[in-house]
Amino acid sequence: MALKDRIQFDEAASAARAEACEKTLMTAETRFDAEREIARGLGGQVDAEGRAHFGFWVPELQDARVPSGDIFLEVLAPTTPLDLTRAHQELTFERVYVPVIRTEAHCFAVVSGMQAGNRDALGDFYALCWRDAEENWHRILDPLAMSLPFGAMAPAELxxxxxxxxARGDAEYWQALKGPAPHxxxxxxxxxQIHVPTATAGGTIAALTRQFERLASRIEADLPLEPADQIFAGYEGVQLLPVEPTTVYETGPDFWSETEGDDDAVTVSLLRPDTTNWGYDNVIAGMAAVNPVLLETGRPDELVDLAAALHNFPGTPKKLVFDVxxxxxxxQGLRVLNGHFFAGPNMYGQNLDYQNPSVRAILLEMQRRKVNFGADGVRVDGAQDFKYWDAAAQVLRHDDDYLQSMSDIVQEVAGTEYRPWFIFEDGRPWPEEDWELSSTYRSVIESQRDDDVFQWGPLTFAHNTPFLYTFWLGKYWRIRECLSVGANWISGTSNHDTLRRGTQVNPKMNINTRLGNTRMEILDKAYDNPAVHTLTYVALPGVPMDFLNAMARASWGFVRNQDDKYGVKVVAEEAISLNWQINEYxxxxxGNFTRLKALGYETREDLSRFLTFLPALVEVTDYDLEDIARLLNTTEPKLAGPVYTVDSLKEIARAWMNDMHEYCNITHSLGSLDPVQCDYTLALRKFRAARPWLRDNYGPKDHFGYLEPLDGRTVFTALRHGPDGEQVFTVLHMEGKPTSDVDPLRLGVPGTEGFGWECVLRSPGIGADYVSGPLVLKDSMALVFTRKG
Structure with a gap:
């Protein structure tokens, strides 16, 4: 049936929606209360009778004085089957314009006959559109869309x-949590912590789900785990780097490109979204949806399937944490959202206007819808950036009330109401110059009502470099803070940000060469270090977090191929990573770096020479691409690569990002994982899970210190006491020269006197037959002893 024949506008129901909106605005206690209620009905939704309900907040139409008779709901449906798994297709879409009922800054429409998408079928596409006095049409996209097969810059799918x-597969998990009050x-x-595109060969959420299902099957069958499985095992929480739609190519191609059309039909060139991104370059629009790049099938059901696979995991269910x-x-958010969303530019792009009641309500509604996919926890990125301008005091203030609103949202999954566990990354007063010294990493913890709110701790925040000599003594004051207030901190040194920062460090600095024979070995061991893992899992309070790429000893970096204007500059900033992560072999x-090789960089030396010149020229020319290209062409001997022009520099930048993205996939390093190291780290995770009290702050009988005199090495000792009387004693060689023969149980640490100690964990390099007595401890070695009460 033709689209125009099956679509019917329900004027009465649409008018009722508009009247309800108007009544809410007039009767709610505050404007924000009204907007929160209205936001529940915004976007495209399907009711129990199969009717489609649409609501849009469109203050820009008020600003432009657009008459109601020029505003329509645009409905689009392909005339031939659309395959979301194809790279490119050109299709004709039928188009119907449906009237809307407008009340002030909101428009509503209720429509019968529209096809809603599901796991097995594609739904109709939609947007709001309006006509100006010159008969030109303008499209307004739905920021609250739940399915965006062609990204946030294209019409949404109902x-x-x-x-x-x-239909979710983990309903029993959720129903078991149901009670009289929200769980x-x-x-x-x-x-x-997992970056979906580099976590599996498939690079999709579906591929990651299969990985956990395979792991679950092997554990249920009591089969041995290979290192490639072990790095996924033993974790109670799985935190995905953001899975929201991100930016698109600055200068194209667009994933949805209309080539010709009229009122009844339009021809569209469709590209399967293929951007590479680390997840944090969002445009706010589409935050309730799933990034189509991550969807193998193009269906958002894949995220529900992953939640189910984790929640149904044998033994202890795994909790899913979203990073928002x-x-x-x-x-690019300026392209898809009206100007009322923004409060001016910042170092990342645009500030959001949290003080606008409509914006505030819509952002919280996006969060509610996304978490309802089935997340147990939420990690909030850059909480120090939630600010507003206090006009009376003429200062920027942190919007802690908004952060509280985020953690107050009650979710509902499978009939169970609940409130997720919340983690905030907040380094205020970052980005002030003294933030590393003055940040307490407790600003949100101390301001929120719940006592289980967490923040990233000082060893987890950016700019940690555990491969530099004296790092651990230099951070000792922060470690002392962890002991007394770290119970509500996320701990550990490997995450998406610290590993990226590590690859940007000048290799001429004071590198701890005892970590490995090459820079690649040094970097890998620094962020997958037995002693550091032992410190995190046994000695320190809080909740340990590991980054999958670090545990797999895979590469990692700033991967984003959408840039046109600043892409070359970004590559110049990343150039040092060549020294840390890529050797000649x-x-x-x-199969590695095929695009760069095709451009003429046949060897690593060819690329290294180019990347030596590029950062210097970016700086001396103040990033003038024409000057950079001219100077690169004058070098003697001549540089490898193409003739340098502005366009070829941008092509090189795109090739670098695409090649690095592929190179960072952990499948390249799985074959070289050390079984002894993987066994040890898995044993640490099991040890921690069996002793939940290790999360607590140190008590009066607990001890933490380092051996003195230093004698050219840093050796930490830690003694902890459990509620059942168990003692846990740890000796950790963090860096420096080997010790002479030392007896860990005869170091004079108060509380370790006497007998009954059992050595339960030995890091790689210490024989399995070691029980006690003198031994030589070398860099990165660790021992854990326990004694029953």
């Missing part, structure tokens, strides 16, 4: 979200 959630999730024992980014928008492998 999706049967209720049907998707009703409140607390902290997990540890977290595995509401502290800023990339400048890895570059020479035929």
């Amino acid at each position: 999706y049967d979200v209720a049907g998707m959630l009703a 409140k999730f607390g902290p997990v024992s540890n977290i595995l 980014v509401y502290g800023h928008s990339d400048n 890895s570059y020479s492998i035929p």
Whole structure:
């Protein structure tokens, strides 16, 4: 049936929606209360009778004085089957314009006959549109869309979200938590942080789900785990880097490009979204949806399937944590959101206007819808960036009330109401110059009502470099803070940010060469270090977190191929990572760096020479691409690569990002994982999970210190006491020269006197037959002893 024949505008129901909106605005206690209620009905939704309900907040139409008779709901449906798994297709879409009922800054429409998408079928596409006095049409996209097969810059797909959630495979998990009051999730024992595109060969959420299903099957069958499985095992929490739609290519191609059309039909060139991104370059629009780049099938059901696989995991269910980014928008957000969303530019793009009641309500509604996919926890990126201008005092203030609103939201999954566990990354007063010294990492913890709110701790925040000599003594004052107030901190030194910062460090600095024979070995061991893991999992309070790429000893960096204007500058900033992560052998492998090789950089030396010149020229020319290209062409001997022009520099930048993204996939390093190291780190995770009290702050009988005199090495000792009387004693060689023969149980640490100690964990390099007595401890070695009460 033709689209125009099956679509029917329900004027009465649309008018009722508009009247309800108007009544809410007039009767709610505050404007924000009204906007929160209205926001529940915004976007495209399907009711129990199959009717489609649409609501839009469009203050820009008020600003432009657009008459109601020129505003329509645009509905689009392909005339031939659309395959979301194809790279490119050109299709004709039928188009119907449906009237809307407008009340002030809101428009509503209720429509019968629309096809809602589901796991097995594609739904109709939609947007709001308006006509100006010159008969030109303008499109307004839905920021609250739940399915965006072609990204946030294209029309949305109407999706049967209720049907998707009703069919979830973990309903029993959720129903078991149901009670008279909303269930409140607390902290997990540890977290595995995952970047979906580099976590599996498939690079999709579906591929990651299969990885956990395979792991679950092997554990249920009591089969041995290989290192490639072990790095996923033993974690109670799984935190995904953001899975929201991100920026698109600045200068194209667009994923949805209309080539010709009229009122009844339009021809559209469709590209399967293929951007590479680390997840934090969001445009705010589409935050309730799933990034189509991560969807193997193009269906958001994949995220529900992953939640189910984790929640149904044998033994202890794994908790799913979403990482959300509401502290800023990339400048591309200006293309898809009206100007009322923004409060001016910042270092990332645009500040958001949290003081606008409509914006505040819509942002919180986006969060509510996203978490309802089935997340147990939420990590809030850059909480220090949630600010507003206090006009009376003429200062910027942190919007802690908004942060509290985020953690107050009551979610509902499978009929169970709950409140997730919340983690905030907040380094205020960052980005002030003294932030590393003055940040307490407790600003949100101290301001929120719940006692289980967490923040990233000082060893987890950016700019940690555990491969530099004296790092651990230099951070000792922060470690002392962890002992007394670290119970509500996320701990550990490996995450998406610290590993990226590590690759940007000048290799001429005071590098701890005892960590490895090459820079690649040094970097890998610094962020997957037995002693550091032992410190995190046994000695320190809080909740440990590991980054999958670090545990797999895979590469990692700033991967984003959308930039046109600043892409070359970003590559110049990343150039040092070549020294840390890519050697001659890895570059020479035929499947690696194919794009850069095709551009003329046949060897690593060719690329290294170019990347030596580029950062210097970016600086001396003040990033003038024409000058940079001219100077590169004058070098003697001549540089490898193409003739340098502005366009070829941008092509090189895109090739670098795409090649690095592929190179960072952990599948390249799985074959070289050390079974002894993987066994040890898994044993640490099990040790921590069996002793939840290790999360607590130190008590009066607990001890932490280092051996003195230093004698050229840093050796930490830690003694902890459990509520059942168990003692846990740890000796950790963090850096420096080997010790002479030392007896760990005869170091004079108060509380370790006497007998009954058992050595339960030995880091790689210490034989399995070691029980006690003198031994030589070398860099990165650790021992854990226990004694029953």
